[in-house]
Amino acid sequence: MSLIDVTRPDARSSRPSAGDHEQVDVLGIGFGPSNMALAVALDELPDGERPTAVFLERQPTSAWHRHMLFEDASMQVAFAKDLVTFRNPQSRFSFLQYLVDHDRIADFFNRGSMLPLRTEFSAYLQWAAAQLDDYVRYDSTVVGIEPLEDDGVVTGFRVDAEVRGVRQQYVARDVVLAAGLQPQLPAGAEPGPRVWHTAEFLARVAELPAEGVTELAVVGGGQSAAEAVLYLHAAYPGATIHCVHSGYGYVTSDMTPYANRIFDPSAVDDYFFAPAENRRELFERHHTTNYSAVNPNTIDRIFDADYADRCAGRQRLVWHKASRLTELRADRDGVDLGISSLLTGGDVSVRVDAVVCGTGYRALDPSTLVAGHERLLVRDEDGRPLANRDYSAVLAPESRARLFLVGQTNHTHGISSTLLSNVAVRAGELADTIREAATVRTGGAG
Numbered sequence: 469m470s471l472i473d474v475t476r477p478d479a480r481s482s483r484p485s486a487g488d489h490e491q492v493d494v495l496g497i498g499f500g501p502s503n504m505a506l507a508v509a510l511d512e513l514p515d516g517e518r519p520t521a522v523f524l525e526r527q528p529t530s531a532w533h534r535h536m537l538f539e540d541a542s543m544q545v546a547f548a549k550d551l552v553t554f555r556n557p558q559s560r561f562s563f564l565q566y567l568v569d570h571d572r573i574a575d576f577f578n579r580g581s582m583l584p585l586r587t588e589f590s591a592y593l594q595w596a597a598a599q600l601d602d603y604v605r606y607d608s609t610v611v612g613i614e615p616l617e618d619d620g621v622v623t624g625f626r627v628d629a630e631v632r633g634v635r636q637q638y639v640a641r642d643v644v645l646a647a648g649l650q651p652q653l654p655a656g657a658e659p660g661p662r663v664w665h666t667a668e669f670l671a672r673v674a675e676l677p678a679e680g681v682t683e684l685a686v687v688g689g690g691q692s693a694a695e696a697v698l699y700l701h702a703a704y705p706g707a708t709i710h711c712v713h714s715g716y717g718y719v720t721s722d723m724t725p726y727a728n729r730i731f732d733p734s735a736v737d738d739y740f741f742a743p744a745e746n747r748r749e750l751f752e753r754h755h756t757t758n759y760s761a762v763n764p765n766t767i768d769r770i771f772d773a774d775y776a777d778r779c780a781g782r783q784r785l786v787w788h789k790a791s792r793l794t795e796l797r798a799d800r801d802g803v804d805l806g807i808s809s810l811l812t813g814g815d816v817s818v819r820v821d822a823v824v825c826g827t828g829y830r831a832l833d834p835s836t837l838v839a840g841h842e843r844l845l846v847r848d849e850d851g852r853p854l855a856n857r858d859y860s861a862v863l864a865p866e867s868r869a870r871l872f873l874v875g876q877t878n879h880t881h882g883i884s885s886t887l888l889s890n891v892a893v894r895a896g897e898l899a900d901t902i903r904e905a906a907t908v909r910t911g912g913a914g
């Protein structure tokens with residue numbers, strides 16, 4: 469039996485009866501921008517060609533990087549790199565439509581910037597998510613993906629989710645894993661009330677006492693770390709902030725137009741079909757378009773704050789440049805840090821009330837979800853799962869089903885993989901791949 473009926477008019481699946489699994493054509497894991505864009509692209513397929521689709525999201529509501537929503541933070545991409553515009557500028561899910569609905573389109577352009585506020589982009593995503601409510605199940609954490617095999621051929625996947633302590637099962641022919649990146653802490657660091665990744669920033673900082681905080685530390689030299697420094701400097705006027713990073717100072721993110729072309733939809737083909745060693749070199753060369761780099765405006769603001777402190781005869785930002793953490797030991801009241809300078813070889817110890825780790829993110833290895841089926845995924849020489857151009861994982865057994873890896877393919881599809889720049893076009897490609905395969909399988913005209 470085919471898992472898909474492309475002639476079915478309604479794209480949403482029917483709910484299962486108790487104890488049953490729910491069968492859908494497409495099961496999305498995560499409902500961040502990547503899978504939201506896919507939901508829209510599927511929704512915009514012609515009537516009769518829409519597969520059934522359900523997206524599982526572990527958060528209770530739609531929330532994009534909610535602990536980094538500083539009121540004054542700007543997006544790093546133009547408004548048109550929203551969920552749809554590069555694929556379908558007439559879509560009702562565009563950022564411009566959101567502005568029209570909120571009576572702000574004139575002032576958005578009067579501002580003279582193509583970059584929305586981060587809070588504004590988050591509100592746009594919530595507005596879009598509300599219109600896609602029928603596709604998504606919140607509070608649903610995917611805990612396992614099991615390949616279903618028939619005579620050695622993978623024909624589908626069973627996906628297990630935890631919904632407020634209750635296990636639910638789904639069966640799908642195509643699974644789209646778009647669970648985002650995983651926060652990365654320094655080696656040996658355990659997250660807790662005194663040690664946080666920037667991914668938890670606003671929630672954790674709210675738990676710090678308003679008074680009595682005198683020493684804080686921020687580790688890292690990228691955008692999130694820099695924003696954390698600015699925030700803490702303003703929020704804790706009585707505190708010294710130790711800024712630990714491996715470089716000599718913040719490096720600006722390259723936002724110049726030729727470098728920006730690395731994010732173009734056409735760059736995905738350039739990157740994917742280039743020899744592996746050239747891909748690596750290209751990635752390194754254009755690393756600072758996104759990684760370990762800071763918006764020049766943020767750098768200027770930090771420098772101004774630092775300079776104003778010095779004019780007032782104090783030093784609140786302490787720069788541990790070209791340095792690395794050698795020790796991080798937290799107890800109930802604070803954290804002991806060991807910091808080693810790569811310039812002098814000297815070590816310093818500081819005791820802080822809390823340490824914020826702006827130490828980046830790493831790709832989610834799908835093996836964490838397909839535990840017990842490691843042989844399923846074909847990997848490159850560095851152990852990373854390989855993906856085809858259509859983002860489906862290269863699977864070892866013969867397969868009529870696909871596990872799409874979305875947002876984890878920097879090594880095969882280039883630097884835009886984890887970003888917003890290409891979500892709209894990528895979602896369109898995914899929707900077409902899903903639809904075309906369904907048409908072939910059912911022998912329909914499509």
Ligand SMILES: Cc1cc2nc3c(=O)[nH]c(=O)nc-3n(C[C@H](O)[C@H](O)[C@H](O)COP(=O)(O)OP(=O)(O)OC[C@H]3O[C@@H](n4cnc5c(N)ncnc54)[C@H](O)[C@@H]3O)c2cc1C
Pocket residue numbers: 497498499500501502503524525526527531532533536542543544545608609610611646647648649692874875886887888889
């Ligand atoms: C503070 C910050 C600012 C950023 N700003 C920009 C920017 O301006 N421009 C840009 O291009 N990029 C930016 N990025 C990069 C960011 O990765 C993308 O903006 C975008 O969030 C990627 O979308 P995604 O859907 O792939 O991943 P995510 O947005 O991370 O979404 C993944 C979703 O999957 C859910 N999930 C995870 N695991 C499970 C599970 N097991 N079961 C169910 N659900 C699960 C998560 O809760 C999450 O909602 C920023 C990143 C950060 C941290």
